Amino acid sequence: MLKQYPSFPYIQRVEQIKNWQQVMIIFVQLRLTGKSIKSRYIDCLLQVHQDIGPYSVIAPQISMLNARPEDNILAQKLPLFIMQQRIDFASENDLVNLVLMLTEKDYSLYLAMLLQVVGRSPDGNILGSLSNLLRFPILRRSYIVTN
């Protein structure tokens, strides 16, 4: 089990963002998230969104992309895509500022990491708790941070 929430030492700026499809592609392709999942995962993400709608928008302003052990995970990562520009995901929880992705090779650890994220914000205010965790003002620019 995870003993504590991961730290986020790696930061990468992101410039223009056009739409939610681009958000997913940038997120998966950027160097900081590289080697945690295989590239075909983005095809799966886009297909599921097309088939059943914006399932990933789990709360106001927040999208959570799950890369599970069976999705060819290569490493444990918890990258966060924090966007100054709000993006329309066609969800009732729009507009989205934060996309997080959990990747984990081991299913029990995957669930443990999931609970770490949820357990931090009993009122559902993940953005608020992240602001303290990251130790710098969020939403001033767009960037990806990861452990």
Place this chain on the structure above:
Amino acid sequence: MKIMAVCGSGLGSSFMMEMNVKKALAKLGVEAEVGHTDLASVTLDDADLFVMASDMAASSSIPAERIVIVKNIVSIVEFEEKLREYFNR
């Protein structure tokens, strides 16, 4: 009573919902068996009550009166409010 949390894949989001349903039920003093599953495989016989996000509910064949819809699936407060409302019907 059996309650089933439902999401697209039956793993991440529905697992979080299951945890939050259990926490909410504990606060409400209600005992129930709680599980989680995916939208494609869920059937009416799986539970007495189904909890899902509104996007899922729109695609589901479960009757509306047996669904509790949550907007923010990481908010225990919302789960407690919605389940209290359901049990007070």
